[in-house]
Amino acid sequence: xxxAEERRARQKGARRAKRAAKSGGIRRFFTWKWVLGYVLGFxxxxxxxxxxxxxxxxxxxxxxxxxxxxxxxxxxDGTIMARTGDVNRESVPLxxxxxxxxxxxxxxxxxxxxxxxxxxxxxxxxxLINTALGRGKQGGSTITQQYVKNYYLSQEQTVSRKxxxxxxxxxxxxxxxxxxxxxxYINTSYYGRGAYGVQAAARAYYNKDVEDLSVEQxxxxxxxxxxxxxxxxxxxxxxxxxxxxxxWNYVLDNMVQKHWLPESEREGMKFPVPKExxxxxxxxxxxxxFVEEAKRELFKAGVNENEFGAxxxxxxxxxxxxxxKALEKAVRTELTDKLDPKKRTVDKHAQVGAVSVDxxxxxxxxxxxxxxxxKHYISNATRSDYQPASTFKPxxxxxxxxxxxxxQDGTPITASTVYDGTSRxxxxxxxxxFAPPNEDNVSYGPISVQKAMNNSVNSAFAQMAVDVGLDKVxxxxxxxGMNKAAGGFDVRPAMSLGVMGASPKEMAxxxxxxxxxxxxxxxxxxxxxxxxxERPQLPDPTNGQAISRGAAxxxxxxxxxxxxxxxxQAVRQQGQAVAGKTGxxxxxxxxxxxxxxxxxxxxxxxxxxxDKKQVSLKGTAGGGRVNGGGFPAEIxxxxxKTALSGQKASKFDLDTDMGAAVKPPAPPSSSETTESPSSSPSSSPSxxxSPSSSPSSSPSxxxxxxxxxxxxxxxxxxxxxxxxxxxxxxxxxxxxxxxxxxP
Numbered sequence: 015x016x017x018a019e020e021r022r023a024r025q026k027g028a029r030r031a032k033r034a035a036k037s038g039g040i041r042r043f044f045t046w047k048w049v050l051g052y053v054l055g056f057x058x059x060x061x062x063x064x065x066x067x068x069x070x071x072x073x074x075x076x077x078x079x080x081x082x083x084x085x086x087x088x089x090x091d092g093t094i095m096a097r098t099g100d101v102n103r104e105s106v107p108l109x110x111x112x113x114x115x116x117x118x119x120x121x122x123x124x125x126x127x128x129x130x131x132x133x134x135x136x137x138x139x140x141x142l143i144n145t146a147l148g149r150g151k152q153g154g155s156t157i158t159q160q161y162v163k164n165y166y167l168s169q170e171q172t173v174s175r176k177x178x179x180x181x182x183x184x185x186x187x188x189x190x191x192x193x194x195x196x197x198x199y200i201n202t203s204y205y206g207r208g209a210y211g212v213q214a215a216a217r218a219y220y221n222k223d224v225e226d227l228s229v230e231q232x233x234x235x236x237x238x239x240x241x242x243x244x245x246x247x248x249x250x251x252x253x254x255x256x257x258x259x260x261x262w263n264y265v266l267d268n269m270v271q272k273h274w275l276p277e278s279e280r281e282g283m284k285f286p287v288p289k290e291x292x293x294x295x296x297x298x299x300x301x302x303x304f305v306e307e308a309k310r311e312l313f314k315a316g317v318n319e320n321e322f323g324a325x326x327x328x329x330x331x332x333x334x335x336x337x338x339k340a341l342e343k344a345v346r347t348e349l350t351d352k353l354d355p356k357k358r359t360v361d362k363h364a365q366v367g368a369v370s371v372d373x374x375x376x377x378x379x380x381x382x383x384x385x386x387x388x389k390h391y392i393s394n395a396t397r398s399d400y401q402p403a404s405t406f407k408p409x410x411x412x413x414x415x416x417x418x419x420x421x422q423d424g425t426p427i428t429a430s431t432v433y434d435g436t437s438r439x440x441x442x443x444x445x446x447x448f449a450p451p452n453e454d455n456v457s458y459g460p461i462s463v464q465k466a467m468n469n470s471v472n473s474a475f476a477q478m479a480v481d482v483g484l485d486k487v488x489x490x491x492x493x494x495g496m497n498k499a500a501g502g503f504d505v506r507p508a509m510s511l512g513v514m515g516a517s518p519k520e521m522a523x524x525x526x527x528x529x530x531x532x533x534x535x536x537x538x539x540x541x542x543x544x545x546x547x548e549r550p551q552l553p554d555p556t557n558g559q560a561i562s563r564g565a566a567x568x569x570x571x572x573x574x575x576x577x578x579x580x581x582x583q584a585v586r587q588q589g590q591a592v593a594g595k596t597g598x599x600x601x602x603x604x605x606x607x608x609x610x611x612x613x614x615x616x617x618x619x620x621x622x623x624x625d626k627k628q629v630s631l632k633g634t635a636g637g638g639r640v641n642g643g644g645f646p647a648e649i650x651x652x653x654x655k656t657a658l659s660g661q662k663a664s665k666f667d668l669d670t671d672m673g674a675a676v677k678p679p680a681p682p683s684s685s686e687t688t689e690s691p692s693s694s695p696s697s698s699p700s701x702x703x704s705p706s707s708s709p710s711s712s713p714s715x716x717x718x719x720x721x722x723x724x725x726x727x728x729x730x731x732x733x734x735x736x737x738x739x740x741x742x743x744x745x746x747x748x749x750x751x752x753x754x755x756x757p
Contacts, residue, residue, distance in 0.1 A: 085327040087305060089335050090377070090541060096301045099325045102218070103210035108197040110225050111212065114274065115232030119200055121268035122236035122261070124157040127196070132158035132187025133180055159183045161199040164320065204320045205235060206242030207291055219288040229266075229275065230286040237261040243313055247288045259285055293388040300342065302387020304331060304539065307378075307396060311540045317550050330541045332377030337657045341368060341380040341616075344653035349620075349645050352635040360633045365623045367394025368649065369522040370616040370657070371537045373529040376555025378519070378539045379614075380657070398497060398517040400604040400621045400628065403597035404470045404642070405521055406491070406512030408528070408569050410479050411463065413490035415565035419482040427481065428463065429572050429672040433474035435461035441507050444480045448507035449473075453598075464674055467572050468580030470596065472511060479510035493560045495523035495536060512597060521608045522617040528573075529593075529610040531669075532566035534558045563669055570666055571673025577609070578674060584647040585609055587655060589663040591675075594650070596642030602631045607646035612664040614657060618646040 084099025108116065120127045133156055155163070162183045186195065205215035215235050216224045227235070237258055238245040245258040262285060269275035297305055308329055313319055345366050355362035370380040383393035413419070414427040422442055425431055435458030440449040450472040452458070458471055466474035479487050484505045492498045496516060503514035519537055526535035538555040560566075573593035576582045581596040585607065594609020608617040620640065622629040631640040668675055 085322070085325050085329065087301075087308065088328065088330045089338075090330065090332050090379070091335065092330070093335065095331065095333070096297065096305060098297070098305060101210050101323070101325075102208045102214045103201075104213040105201040105211055106213045106224055108193050108200075111197075111200065112225065112227065112229075112232070114229045114269075115212075115224070115227050116196060116200075117269055117272070117274040118229065118232040118236040118265055119196070119239075120157065121272065121274065122233070122239070122265045123160065125268050125272055127157045128192055130156055130158075132156060132183045132195075155179075156183070157199050158187050158195050161195055161202065162186060164202040165198060203239050204242055204323050205238055206246045206319075208323075210323065218292070220286070221289055228286065229269075229279075230283050233262050233265040233269075234258070234286055234288065236265055242319055243310070246291075248291050291391055293391050298388040299386045300338070300381065300383060303381065303383030303393045303395060304333060306387070306393065307381070307539045311538060311552070312543055312550065315550050315552050317543070321545075327543060327545045329543045331539050332372075332375070332379055332541045333381065333539065334379040337370060337380040337653075340656035341370060341382050341653045344649045344656070345382055348648045348652050349635070354635075358633065358636065360622075360629075360631065361635065363622050363624055363629050364631060364634050365390070365394050365621040366618070366645075366649065367397065367518045367621065368616060368618045368653075369395050369517075369519045369537060370614060370653070371522045371526045371535065373526040373535055373610065373613070373615050374556070376526070376535045376538055377541060378522075378537045380616075380653075381519075381539070394518070394619065394621060396517050396519050397621075398515040398520060400515065400619065401511075401513050401599040402516040402521055402606060402608075402619075403512040403599040403604060404472075405595045405597035405606045405608045405617075406510070406514075406516075407467060407470065407475045408573060408595055409491045409494060409496075409524065410475050410482065410487055410510055411467065411572060412494065412528070412561055412565055412569045413487045414478060414482045415568050416490055416561045417482060417486050419486075421481050422477075427478065429568065429674075431463050432460050433463065433466055433471075433477055435459055435466060435471045435474050437473060439473045439477070441477050441480045444507050446506050448476055450476050450508075450511060464572055464575050467595070468575050468674075470581055476507055476510040480507055484509065490561065491524075493534075494527050495534065495560070496520055512599070518617040518619045521606070521619070522615055525594075525608045525610050525617060526615040527560050528566045528569050529612065529615050530556065530566075531563040532559055532561040534560040535615075567666075567668040568670040568672050571668050571670050571675035573609075574666070575674025581641070581643045582607065582609065582647055584643055585651040585654070587651070587663075590658070591663075591665045592654075593666070593675075594647075596647060598639075598641045602640050603628045605631060605640045605644065605646050606642045607650045609647075609650055609654075611654065611658065612666050613661070614654060616650055616654060618650045618653075620646050 084097045086094060087096045087098070089095050124130070159179055162179050166182055167179055201211040201213075203212075204210055205212070205218065207215075207218040209215040209218040212235060213224045215238075216222055216227055216231075219235065219238075220227065220231050240261060241254075241257075244250060244254045245261070247255065247258070250258065266275065266280050266283060270277050270280050293302065308331060309322070312322065312329070345368070349364070349366060353361040353364060365384060366382060367384065368380075368382040369378055371377065372379050381395045383395040384390035387393075411427075419427050421427060421431060421433075435452070437452040437455045437457045438449045440447060452472050453470065458465070458469070458474075461469075461471060461474060463474070463478070465471075484507065487509065488498075488503065488505055491503075496503075496514075497520060503509070523535050523537045526537065527533065529535075533556055536553070536555050536557075538552070540552060543550055543552070570593045573595055574591065576595055577586055577592045582592075582594045585592055585594060590611060592609060592611055594607060597606035597608070598604070603622045605620045606618065608615075610616070620631060622631040632638065634640050634645070637644075666675060670676065
């Protein structure tokens with residue numbers, strides 16, 4: 015070999031060594047052949063693991079959900095209140111269910127059901143990933159998988175349960191016919207209203223047997239399975255009704271797509287509104303109301319409806335047996351014993367709802383929903399279709415104080431600020447015209463905020479709401495606990511009269527927040543719930559500051575004047591500090607008293623319920639008009655006296671320098687008393703009435719002898735005008751009987 019050839023051989027060897035070095039290390043394991051081998055090996059491993067799992071997991075017997083237990087409800091002291099567990103379920107063979115109704119369920123949940131393998135691998139994989147990541151419930155299951163979950167397994171969201179569901183679903187699909195699986199799914203599912211299975215659901219929603227269901231009705235029942243509580247037409251809000259209608263249309267459109275329903279027949283279909291719910295047997299009296307409210311809270315907290323329906327839960331309520339008996343007795347002695355529906359038609363229309371709350375814990379200690387859950391299905395304690403009327407006025411003042419608001423001429427709004435109390439006085443500063451009349455069209459002329467609250471002067475608070483800003487008033491009301499979605503809660507001057515919808519439970523929460531120095535109180539009936547080791551996390555009923563303590567305590571101070579010297583005198587109790595407000599809606603369709611002591615808050619509402627419409631309460635029990643200072647206040651007083659019996663009289667601990675609970679300032683000098691009320695929003699006294707034409711012989715705004723304040727004894731107000739409420743025309747402190755109760 016020559017030198018040239020030897021040199022070329024060395025160079026060639028060097029190049030080979032270099033290439034070998036480059037392809038060495040970790041890179042040599044990632045050639046396309048190796049990668050393909052890895053993928054095939056991993057797939058083989060998965061197949062092997064699944065094969066082992068398939069052999070290991072057997073189809074189990076029916077689970078507890080298919081053999082439901084009782085749920086136990088207890089009073090706050092641990093005494094058993096009720097047991098529920100007689101599950102409303104009646105299985106029917108598939109032959110009894112019309113074919114098109116069968117198809118509604120398939121179209122709703124799994125339109126490829128008849129041709130699939132019983133599982134959705136993509137849906138299951140997605141569910142496994144989301145469960146592992148803690149993202150909660152996920153859709154995507156087939157009808158077979160849902161049947162397996164309902165009948166053989168539990169509702170728990172774990173990876174192991176989902177893997178079992180996958181295997182068992184494959185086996186069931188191989189061992190059973192599609193008709194068998196569909197029948198099992200339809201008969202084991204929960205439809206709401208305590209109904210398990212399509213037969214019970216047909217009765218609960220349409221009062222007919224399943225074989226008589228129309229396609230439209232079947233499509234609704236198939237739709238309601240997705241969210242039984244939210245989609246129950248009788249209980250659904252605007253959003254729930256919109257969603258269930260969309261789901262209903264989705265079901266029918268899928269039927270057309272699958273050629274199970276002619277398009278011409280589909281076009282003429284209208285949504286079949288279900289009937290009103292029927293009472294639940296065995297839950298008569300107030301117990302039925304308690305149970306329904308407890309379930310509503312638990313479901314909202316995340317407890318699964320199907321799992322709860324399977325039973326085995328122990329639910330302890332905040333209901334105090336002594337206070338509950340006292341509330342029921344107060345309603346009976348102060349109203350229902352006086353009603354004679356056979357003699358007076360109006361007496362059969364009178365409904366009462368009441369909620370009593372511990373302001374420190376937020377627990378509902380007593381609740382009255384009506385004649386009984388088996389007689390009057392709707393709970394008057396939680397219904398929000400009646401106006402709270404003048405019980406809304408304190409929220410306007412709370413908003414004024416919280417926002418540091420002023421009148422049209424720049425005067426800060428306090429308890430002593432002077433307003434024009436002329437009846438039908440047009441509000442100033444509003445784009446929307448509004449001139450509300452006062453009760454009996456009485457004109458008060460210049461009047462302090464304290465006196466306006468005492469006598470519930472509409473014209474003064476309509477102007478105050480505009481001065482504060484209607485949006486601000488609404489925001490404060492929502493912060494205090496009113497439902498922002500309540501019917502009629504429009505931002506307009508009329509809202510000052512409480513024309514939106516509200517429930518006794520809502521108003522009890524609002525007033526409890528005031529009593530709790532502005533710390534938010536959301537009334538809760540459930541104290542605790544458990545099933546085995548499972549204890550759901552319930553929200554804290556007292557959480558966060560809704561408004562400042564100063565604003566809340568100032569409103570409380572003003573509301574003591576309503577009780578001592580105004581429309582709420584019927585609730586006065588010797589030595590006991592009480593604050594509250596009456597309310598009467600237009601044409602006496604509702605009447606309210608919402609009030610509180612330092613230890614107990616109670617809202618009592620009285621409603622005129624006619625045949626599918628609200629009616630007037632005038633003439634109830636043989637009397638005339640029904641005002642908040644009448645039956646509602648009398649029920650409140652009788653209940654509170656018994657509920658607090660044995661306890662020492664308490665006083666409010668208030669951090670404020672204004673209102674009736676604060677000692678009055680020193681009498682003004684003679685020169686001050688001759689000044690004109692130039693700080694009033696009205697530049698001149700009312701032309702339609704003067705202070706002397708109003709019930710000005712009412713008691714003065716001196717503080718309640720039973721209420722104390724930690725604030726200064728001074729009472730700020732208009733710097734250039736005296737408070738008309740402290741004029742010489744007022745009666746002495748403690749004077750009674752000179753004020754006519756008004757809303």
